[in-house]
Amino acid sequence: MITPDGERTIVVVGEPLHPDAPTRSPWHELSSCDGVYFTAQDPAAIVVARAARILVVTAGGGPP
Numbered sequence: 001m002i003t004p005d006g007e008r009t010i011v012v013v014g015e016p017l018h019p020d021a022p023t024r025s026p027w028h029e030l031s032s033c034d035g036v037y038f039t040a041q042d043p044a045a046i047v048v049a050r051a052a053r054i055l056v057v058t059a060g061g062g063p064p
Helices: 027-032 043-049
Strands: 035-038 054-057
Touching (some): 027 043, 035 043, 043 054
Parallel strands (some): 035 054
16 A cells, blocks of 8 residues: 555555475575565574575564
């Protein structure tokens, strides 16, 4: 959503999805990304996400 003055908001409806590093996701592809926006809560996943050139992390709400 974007407000009339240009502020952007992300709204999460329902239980957020949090992939974890051991899944079969193509984690190796993150090293070819310019940036990763990390919102999950898996410590192993953030280690893998650091392969991107830029890593942006939101303030987390604690363990799920």
